[in-house]
Each structure stands twice: as C-alpha cells, then as structure tokens.
Amino acid sequence: MLKDAEILSRLIDSLGAETAKKAFYRLQWVPEAWQALRNPEFLESAEEDAHEHAFHPGVLADLALAQEGLLAINPADPSLQAEIERVLRAIGSGTEPATRTLLDVGLLARHLLRLENSEDSLRSWAEAPGAGYLRWASPLACAWHHLQHPRHLFQILIRCGSPEAAYLALRSLELFVSEADRDGFLESMTIEERLFAFALGEIPGTPPDLMVLRQEGQQPSAYDARADLALREALASAQKGEFAAARKGLTLGWEIRNRQGALISDALAEMAHRQGDSLLELEARRQSLEAHATPARRVALAACLFSAGRPEDALEIVRPMDDPAGLILGGLIHLRLGDRASAASSLRCGYQAMIQGNIPLPTWLPRLADGL
Structure with a gap:
C-alpha cells in the first residue's frame, strides 16, 4: 500500500502542482477515494487517463465501478440495481461496515x-428525518460530476431546513462549482435562504485528518470537522x-461547537424577523448570545x-456596554423611558465612539444628541 506522500507526489507528476493541489483538496472530503489510491494498481489505472478531472472523486468512483463491470451496463440493469440495493439495505438495517469502499460509495452515487x-x-x-447527511457526503461528491441539474439539488438541500444539509450543499458549491457559476446557484434563493446559507458558510469546516479517519473507520463531517478533530486529539492526549x-x-472543541450553534441561531433569528415571528426571533437571539457572546449579539438581543x-x-443588557452600537441603543432606550439626560449622555458617547472608530454616522445621531 502506498503512503500519502507517495500518492501526492504521483498526483503532482500527473497533473502539475496547481491542478494536483485542487484535486487533493477535493479528495480530502472523500476518504474512500484516497484510500483506493493507496492501492498501486488502482492508482496506475487512474494515471492512465491523466487530465484535469482525472482524479475527481466522481471519476475515481466510476473507475471502481468499471473494474467490477458495473459502469458500462444499463442503469436499469438488474445486476447493478441489486448491488445498489445491497448497500442501501446495509444502511437501513444499521449493518453498514465501519469502513466503506469506493465501490460502495460509487453505488450510492448512482x-x-x-x-x-x-x-x-x-x-x-433530502427531507427524511435523520437523513444521515454525513453518510451521503462522499456519494454526493462523487455524483456531482454527473448531475444533470445540480442547481436543483442544491436548492432542495438548502430548503429542507437541516443545517447539515445546507452545509453539505455549500461545501459542494465550493468544491465543484467555479466562482463564475456560483451566482447562478444563489440567484433563485429567497433572502431567508441566503441568510441561512451564508450564516452556515461562516462555520469553520476544515477537513479532518485523513489518517485519523482511516484508523477509526469514520467519515468526515463537513459540518463540525474541526470540533471532531479537536475532540479526537484531546482523547488521544488523555x-x-x-x-x-x-x-x-x-x-x-467546545468553543467551536458553541460558535456553530450561535451562527445557526443568528440565521434563524434573521428569518424569524423577516417573517414577523417576534417570539421565535427573541428566543433565537437569546440562544445565540448564550452560545457565543459578542457585542453585536448583545445589541441584537437588546x-x-x-x-x-x-x-x-x-x-x-446594554447598560454595561461601551461600544458605539450599544451606547446608541442605550440612548434610545433611555429616551423611551423618559430619561432625557441619560439618553443625551449615551448618544453623545456613542457619537464620539463612532467618530473615533471611523464608523459611518447616521444623519440623525448628532441632531438627536444635541436636541436632548
């Protein structure tokens, strides 16, 4: 079996450094494909048709299917359907092996x-409860190369309401769609869906270490990869x-999980606000602040x-704050409560803080502070 450094060296020789870098990044998300490349014979077969997409996960999955005589046959062929059903039954019954082969991933992609x-x-x-998006991350990466309507699948994953599904869609967008084409995937989304998607897009999602995954027979989680890796390393250290x-x-790991939860709560609060659901917005703002407190989240809840x-x-909530937004909001609250002196003081302090921080001033702020 080849070592990781040997595989990477062969990728560079076949594709060139820049293309090999892109291929390697994609392959990190499909550990079954990388594991298959550790087989010298499989790697040699992949190298025979070396081109820009030669080491795309979907192309490698096709190669695994071809070696078993399952690629060239009709998609409706009973033998192919029987193999697909075999893998699906293992998933449904909970008897799926801890470490999947690239062949199994290719069958799920089909x-x-x-x-x-x-x-x-x-x-x-996409909408099935407990759909197990983690289980489908590798098959989706392999299927993306052949999808006839990838935009449609992207929208379904975003709209089904699962954070994991939304992140899986965004990860596919990043890995397999050129920057020039990404706007086309987003243009048909509603404002609420974009807010949800972009909030999730800020979640750290560094691919987990491949060696750890192979040793433990696990699949990577695009959603909480950094947290998973931190927890594994902590266990090993202990x-x-x-x-x-x-x-x-x-x-x-604890901090990453909290930040992830806070970002999801932020997105939920924005959607609730746009839909006029004040109770849901309030609860989401509260949970966001509790998960990962920041001045912006404190102001949003206030x-x-x-x-x-x-x-x-x-x-x-805003009384102890000294940032511009908190001071200005505090001034407006004092004004509502009839405390004009405190309102003027808070607004003037916020005004000065905005000037010092080169923050654009709302036109009403100086006039309101002076008028009080």
Whole structure:
C-alpha cells in the first residue's frame, strides 16, 4: 500500500502542482477515494487517463465501478440495481461496515443520480428525518460530476431546513462549482435562504485528518470537522496522560461547537424577523448570545427586546456596554423611558465612539444628541 506522500507526489507528476493541489483538496472530503489510491494498481489505472478531472472523486468512483463491470451496463440493469440495493439495505438495517469502499460509495452515487430523475424521490431523500447527511457526503461528491441539474439539488438541500444539509450543499458549491457559476446557484434563493446559507458558510469546516479517519473507520463531517478533530486529539492526549493538551483540545472543541450553534441561531433569528415571528426571533437571539457572546449579539438581543416593548429588560443588557452600537441603543432606550439626560449622555458617547472608530454616522445621531 502506498503512503500519502507517495500518492501526492504521483498526483503532482500527473497533473502539475496547481491542478494536483485542487484535486487533493477535493479528495480530502472523500476518504474512500484516497484510500483506493493507496492501492498501486488502482492508482496506475487512474494515471492512465491523466487530465484535469482525472482524479475527481466522481471519476475515481466510476473507475471502481468499471473494474467490477458495473459502469458500462444499463442503469436499469438488474445486476447493478441489486448491488445498489445491497448497500442501501446495509444502511437501513444499521449493518453498514465501519469502513466503506469506493465501490460502495460509487453505488450510492448512482442511487443519487437515479433519484435525480424523480422530483418526489429526491425531495423525500433530502427531507427524511435523520437523513444521515454525513453518510451521503462522499456519494454526493462523487455524483456531482454527473448531475444533470445540480442547481436543483442544491436548492432542495438548502430548503429542507437541516443545517447539515445546507452545509453539505455549500461545501459542494465550493468544491465543484467555479466562482463564475456560483451566482447562478444563489440567484433563485429567497433572502431567508441566503441568510441561512451564508450564516452556515461562516462555520469553520476544515477537513479532518485523513489518517485519523482511516484508523477509526469514520467519515468526515463537513459540518463540525474541526470540533471532531479537536475532540479526537484531546482523547488521544488523555490516553497518553497529557492532560494539559487534552484540556486544550476539549476547550477548543467546545468553543467551536458553541460558535456553530450561535451562527445557526443568528440565521434563524434573521428569518424569524423577516417573517414577523417576534417570539421565535427573541428566543433565537437569546440562544445565540448564550452560545457565543459578542457585542453585536448583545445589541441584537437588546434591540429585539426593545422592539417587543420591553425597554427595561433591553437596558439591562446594554447598560454595561461601551461600544458605539450599544451606547446608541442605550440612548434610545433611555429616551423611551423618559430619561432625557441619560439618553443625551449615551448618544453623545456613542457619537464620539463612532467618530473615533471611523464608523459611518447616521444623519440623525448628532441632531438627536444635541436636541436632548
């Protein structure tokens, strides 16, 4: 079996450094494909047709199918369908092996391509409770190369309401769609869907270490990869008695998970606000602040309380703040409560802070502060 460095060297020889870099980045998300390349014979077969897309996960999955005589046959051929059903039954019964082969991933990719021909089937797959998006990350990466309507699948994943599904869609957009074509995927989305998608897009999603995945027989999570890796490293450190390193890893994993939850709550609050659901917005703002407190989230919750007719509660949140937004909101709250002196003081402080920070001033701010 070839070592990782040997595979990477062969990729560079076949594709050139820049193209090999892109191919390697894609392959990090499909550990089954990388594992297949560790087989010298499989790598040699892949090198025989070296071109820009030669090491695309979908092309490698096709090669795995071809070596078993399953690529050239009709998609409706009973033998191919029997193999696909075999893998699907293993998933449904919970007997799927810990480490999948690239052949199994290729078969699941063919299943996705078959679902693409049926709107109802595709939507049912995406919206099924506990759909197991982590399990389908590699098959989707392999199927993307052959999808006839990738924009449609992208929209279904975004709209089904699952953070994991949305992140999977965004990851596919990043990996397999050129920057020039990405706007076409986003243009038909509603404002709420874009907010949700872009908030998730800010979640750190560094691919997990391939060696760790192979040793543990796990699939990568595009959604919480950094947290997973930090927790694994913490466990390994604890087993070695390196408790300081273990604590550091656990703290990092905890912080990443909290930030992920906060971003999702932010997106939910924005959608609730646009839909006029003040109760849901308030709860989402509160959860976001609890998960990962920042001045912006504190102001957002206070503004939500203020709009809901609870100025006293809003004031309790912004009272200790000294950033411009908090000071200005505090001034408006004092004004609502009839405390003109405190309102003027808070607004003037916010005005000065904005000037010092080169923050664009709303035209009403100086006039309001002076008028009080």
